[in-house]
Amino acid sequence: MKAALLYEPNTPLRVEEISYDDPQENEILVKIMATGLCHTDLHFMKGEMPVPVPVVMGHEGAGVVEKVGPGVTSVAPGDHVVMMVSFSCGKCRYCYEGRLTMCVENLPIQMMATLPGGGQRLRKGDQLLHQLFGLACFAEYAVVHERAAVKIREDAPLDVACLLGCGTTTGLGAAVNTAGVRPGDSIVIFGCGGVGLSALMGAKLAGAGRIIAVDLSDGKLEKAEELGADHVINASKEDPQAKVMELTGGGADAAIECIGNTDVIMQAFGSIHNGGKCVVAGMAPLGAVLNIAPYEFLLGKTITGSVQGEIRPFIDVPKFMDMYMEGKLPVDKLITKSYSLDEINEGFEAMERGETIRSVIRF
Numbered sequence: 001m002k003a004a005l006l007y008e009p010n011t012p013l014r015v016e017e018i019s020y021d022d023p024q025e026n027e028i029l030v031k032i033m034a035t036g037l038c039h040t041d042l043h044f045m046k047g048e049m050p051v052p053v054p055v056v057m058g059h060e061g062a063g064v065v066e067k068v069g070p071g072v073t074s075v076a077p078g079d080h081v082v083m084m085v086s087f088s089c090g091k092c093r094y095c096y097e098g099r100l101t102m103c104v105e106n107l108p109i110q111m112m113a114t115l116p117g118g119g120q121r122l123r124k125g126d127q128l129l130h131q132l133f134g135l136a137c138f139a140e141y142a143v144v145h146e147r148a149a150v151k152i153r154e155d156a157p158l159d160v161a162c163l164l165g166c167g168t169t170t171g172l173g174a175a176v177n178t179a180g181v182r183p184g185d186s187i188v189i190f191g192c193g194g195v196g197l198s199a200l201m202g203a204k205l206a207g208a209g210r211i212i213a214v215d216l217s218d219g220k221l222e223k224a225e226e227l228g229a230d231h232v233i234n235a236s237k238e239d240p241q242a243k244v245m246e247l248t249g250g251g252a253d254a255a256i257e258c259i260g261n262t263d264v265i266m267q268a269f270g271s272i273h274n275g276g277k278c279v280v281a282g283m284a285p286l287g288a289v290l291n292i293a294p295y296e297f298l299l300g301k302t303i304t305g306s307v308q309g310e311i312r313p314f315i316d317v318p319k320f321m322d323m324y325m326e327g328k329l330p331v332d333k334l335i336t337k338s339y340s341l342d343e344i345n346e347g348f349e350a351m352e353r354g355e356t357i358r359s360v361i362r363f
């Protein structure tokens with residue numbers, strides 16, 4: 001089967017023939033049908049986040065279960081599934097608390113780029129390959145832990161469903177769960193890529209009174225307006241912080257940063273009123289540092305992270321899928337382009353140039 005491999009940071013992905021081993025205890029083999037291109041892949045590809053190589057990239061995939069290993073009970077061959085960037089073991093304190101995206105297994109899976117417990121099921125000849133986030137969705141087949149896959153309805157298009165594996169749930173959850181947007185709230189969203197526009201959709205669903213979208217691209221801001229932004233700010237033309245202050249009369253109830261840029265995080269924190277909440281959903285390079293005056297905390301301001309939108313994958317993903325199918329959550333509007341696996345580097349180049357919102361590899 002074909003897969004896209006990273007051999008060294010800052011080199012193009014190489015699409016090569018590799019093979020997979022059979023799924024073992026609690027593992028499943030999934031025929032991947034579609035995978036989204038996410039900025040997080042790019043962070044690893046550019047060496048801004050460490051990952052062992054060679055690694056099969058891709059973590060926003062959806063497909064059909066082909067085969068199950070011993071002990072698998074949650075899915076069966078033929079089931080349609082979305083792969084989750086956040087694994088949840090179901091047995092740690094976070095999982096028991098219902099905070100599944102915070103599962104203690106996540107960090108080792110991310111750092112080692114293996115399946116939970118350290119397994120590697122992909123190989124090129126004799127060499128075992130790493131699997132980004134324990135998934136490896138830029139491949140025609142993936143062997144993953146059954147708890148990394150959420151079963152969804154079979155009439156849902158998989159090229160839309162795959163976005164629920166990372167970017168879309170991250171944005172939706174950042175607005176609905178972490179920012180806790182309530183009817184009438186004002187909210188400002190920094191960055192109108194897949195995560196930011198999903199946060200916008202979440203804010204809209206939660207009944208936000210005023211939604212302000214900030215980006216550097218007029219094209220992305222047009223999309224934000226199409227999805228329900230009340231105001232848009234092109235940060236290359238005007239100071240977003242001052243403009244938000246003016247529009248909201250002293251600051252927004254909540255700000256969501258969806259880029260992972262420390263300057264933008266500071267702008268987001270500076271755009272909320274006293275007592276407001278700033279959610280950082282973007283992934284900043286490892287080692288980046290924020291410079292905040294602690295006095296701001298005496299003004300009751302909150303800044304917080306959000307791991308994959310603090311969703312409960314097995315409940316929320318099927319729910320969001322239903323909402324999409326009923327026309328209440330237009331996730332398909334985020335997809336601007338699709339590529340074949342062979343064109344994958346082209347897709348990432350277009351992402352870096354800011355030309356795409358979400359592109360999808362269709363297998």
Ligand SMILES: [Zn+2]
Pocket residue numbers: 038039040041059060085166167
């Ligand atoms: Zn992602």
Ligand SMILES: [Zn+2]
Pocket residue numbers: 088089090091092093094095102103104105
């Ligand atoms: Zn856990």
